[in-house]
Amino acid sequence: MIKKVYDGHIDYLQIMDENGEIDSEQMPPYLDDGKISEMYRWMSLTRAADTKAISLQRQGRAVTYGPSAGEEATQVGSAMALSPKDILVPNFRQHGSYFVRGLSLYDYFLYWKGYEDGMTAVKKINATPYIVPVATQLLHAVGLAFAQKYKNTGANVLTYVGDGGTSEGNFYEALNFAGVMKLPVVFVIENNQWAISTPRNRQSAATTLAQKAMAAGIAGVQVDGNDPLAVYKATRDALVNLKSAPTLIECVTYRMSFHTTSDDPTKYRQDAEVEEWSKKDPIKRVRAYLERRKLWNDSKQAEMDDQQSKLINDSVDKAEKFRPDPKSIFEHLYSFMPQILKEEEDAALGANFWQQGGQT
Amino acid sequence: MMLNMNTAINNALDTVMREDKNAIILGEDVGKDGGVFRVTDGLLAKYGSDRVIDTPLSEAGIIGTAIGMALGGLHPIAEIQFAGFMYLAFDQLVSHAARYRSRSRSTWTVPMVVRTPVSGGVKTLEHHAESPEVYYAHSGGLLIVEPSNPYDAKGLMIKAMHMEDPVLFLEPTKLYRLFRQEVPDGAYEVPIGKANTLRHGNNLTIITYGTMVPIVTSVVEKKGIDAEIIDLRTINPLDEKSILDSAEKTGRVVIVHEAPVSFGVGAEIAARVAEKAMFKLNAPIIRVASPSIPYPFPSYEQFYLPNAIKISQAIDEAMSS
């Protein structure tokens, strides 16, 4: 005997195309012009902060930085669908998600100037700190979701992984746990087509990354990751559906910039590809929509740009006044100070080199 | 040729790829990109994509697959992009690469090299600056080398590829481009398991390796003391004989490494010197190392790393008894 025991397919959702035209059949009522304007502002702020962070790094005033340019719709659209008690669990590139959540520009710049002190504020906004090891935090999202379910808080968890990160064992383990335990967690794949120099087709032979949901028995969908409306709707639907199953959302987007400020993409990708994708820029398309609706014009743009750049510059100034407390690297390791660690700290503080700012 | 450590390793890889058809390079971004530090630059063009493989992003995948390749008669050279991400392959390294030989009574062996950048001092994000050598040394089965100069780097890589064992090849990022040195064109070996006495002396032995070697050397030169400097080069197996011979001769031992002090390589050396040469010592053994905390964020690293001042103070302390 032979019979079909499983059949599956993956839907692709786009609501706003690259020219800012709306597919009215897919347009949900809650995505009104107010919401779309809000998306536009958050995406623009994210792009402006990103540009500033890169320029600070170039001047030696910030550390290695991974830009989010091009991926704002994925980050902002998904984070905007959360309610305040939901928990955000980013990886290392989700700057826009943090901003929507309420991370201040000061804390963001402080972090990227090389101070973990910038992550002191994230707990208050129900987010976990930036984490650099790829895909490792996905299981933390799963555990956080378990805790929400167990304590009946009604909160959900949203976490992110890159196209590259879907190759890690942790990714499959997270989907699998979430599926078996039916946990309130939404996984967003921020598929920006590249993992440093490795293209998407070298990560997986699968046609979509969304279909990986099927193997874990959870819901999977692919969306235009440069369309913040589609991302928002898919995330909102996933959050509503969490009672029945966790969801994996693959957002198809593009890394418009380098991997990080240490990377040189000219070694491995064609400019033509970047140009092609820049036509699909998420910010451009939303602006085109707003202008057509007479909700936006050059003077509004100039006003917003001024406001945002003032906010950014003030935050950078404040972050540059920060003075690190060397003791903090010892004092946040345990709930108490072990005697032998105290001795290491005292020895370090007593040594000549502390007085000299620790310079070698 | 005058090469820095980066180009010396590249040249060594080229040498072993040419001499051994079974040598296969695999890792994240090792192909077109030439690795994030460019150590494998040009090798894809030269040896093709069957032998220089950009893998999916998975450390356990890279090491596990390399182990299988080695079992299958190949000699893989796996790259883990940063040592801080190698923990994802920890099981593959300590439970499998290190164990196939003993598990099969030497009938299955795992000849392979795992290269990974280590250590800090270069202002990076979290998990790009660890010095994790001791995790891999603890239970045996993995040879662990860490060159401190271009000449040793090339010779150790070639030697590693001539071994029938898994070799962990640790590359201090800070030293990649720090200085150049004359390196022979052709193939040559630097022995594994043999430390290098960089400087001979009679009053003090300083044992070090990796990023600390150039700092220790310059401190000793500035102070004009009669110190012997031993660059371990191999962490496992430790060259105990060179250490004890020197300790017995000078009667004073200072150990300097970047990895945290607790349960570290320094602890191991100090214990062996105490066990076997204690009565020849004139002064307590001193360790200079990083504190027992995770590697801090970049703007704090100058408060964390051992530096010339701390090393100099330790030398003064040792010399005062």
Ligand SMILES: Cc1ncc(C[n+]2csc(CCOP(=O)(O)OP(=O)(O)O)c2C)c(N)n1
């Ligand atoms: C476990 C792990 N391995 C390797 C790295 C080094 N690394 C940082 S980002 C990156 C590529 C990630 O690609 P992807 O998941 O697609 O995310 P993207 O960078 O495109 O946002 C790599 C290899 C890391 N941070 N963590």
Ligand SMILES: [Mg+2]
């Ligand atoms: Mg990617």
